[in-house]
Amino acid sequence: MEGKLTTIRSEIEKNLSRSGHNLASFSKICGLNRGSLSAILHGNPPKPMSLGQIDAIIKAFGFPDGWLYPLYIDECFNEEKVSRRRVEPFLIRCAELGKQQCIDETLSKLLEYPKSLDIVYSIAEKLFNKGKIDESMFFYKVVAENESDSYSERLAISHFRIFMSVKAIVDTDEKLRGVITFGPFRGRLPENMQLDGLLRLTQLCFDLRRWKQMEGFADELRALANAVYRGQLRTKEDRRREELSTERPLVVYYGHGYLLKAISLTKQGQYEEAKKYTAGYAELGWFEMLDEKGLEAVEHFRLFAKANSFTLEMLVGNVNVLPSYTAFLADNPGEILAGLITIMDSANRYGFSAESVLTRFSREMQRFEQYQEPNNVDRLYRLYYQVAMYRINLKQYNIGVDYIIQCLELAIRQNNGKDFINCVTLFETNRDYATVTQQDRYRELVKGVRKNEKITIDDGQRVSIV
Incomplete structure (x- = not known):
């Protein structure tokens, strides 16, 4: 028709x-x-x-x-001019109806006109503010690809919207691409967007195990959150002041500035320095302007500080805290996966038995395999790697190799080249102890990677396996 x-x-x-x-x-x-x-x-x-x-x-x-939309396109253009009051609602409606061909044809004409990106950006923002996030991304990408002024705020915001729209990335290569693409634009954003952008950048660097880069972003986040907090205090009595528009309460960014700094230092082996920053988020009840969500965040930070204090003690070899740490994990199931990584890492470093801990949380470990969220998939890999080494150190080779193979599957799932290499190296070191079935499964996984050429190896600095 x-x-x-x-x-x-x-x-x-x-x-x-x-x-x-x-x-x-x-x-x-x-x-x-x-x-x-x-x-x-x-x-x-x-x-x-x-x-x-x-x-x-x-x-x-x-x-x-x-x-009739394909024929309506010409109504948006009159001689040498573009009708903004017609083309803008038209493209918004096309996006809502999924009329991509109409969008493509209209944009091919629109982009020939001066200041057309003003219209495209306005469309993206209106769709975004209507909750049409997926539909808005196409237009933000058009702005990002066509904006000639690298310092324009709309370019920075477009990159921010694209970056923040991808909530769950498993693929390591995609995570790295997100950091590289958005990172240079973070400082050109309004402060509220900077807070969200820096928090996300820091978390992605944690996923990528780029500890120095993570530390730098955490420093920026902490400094910005402090500055915004001081500004909010100065104007809190002013009824005309503009409310801070962020995804989370301000205390969340403030606390994460310290939390993520402490984690980055921990991963670099700077345990005493990490303890200082852990104290920075352990008690945030003094923070003013706390609403209900802010008060909940303060409680979460208290919990994180306690868990991470146990972590630091375990990592310096203070095995005496193990019973208390185990009891803490039993009372806080959400901390079990991260806690087990720490305990198994410490057991491998200092040679103590972790059998009682593995037995106590054996059911939880089975449930971990159902996780789909990227951070937990990465944590599961790190736990299994530590368990594999623990079993191999005890000469329980059959169990250890099983865990290596599970780690290999997780590394492939995440497209993580460094994890893949670590698994291959650990397997080859212990190949003589692998059963025929285990060797066949290993061979299938490696052949699959070779065939698909899927695994990506970035140049991130890996300080430790955990």
């Missing part, structure tokens, strides 16, 4: 004739003024149609939404 259409007016006239309506009767059905309808169809020159008018005509004919 659409391929045979000539002009929007000839198609309307054709369907008017088929329906037996005249202008008077059809104007009543579609709700348009007869004079307006006549000016649209018979004016010299014809009066341009608004999107509302063409939608009313489509509905009156009983055709599907967007039926």
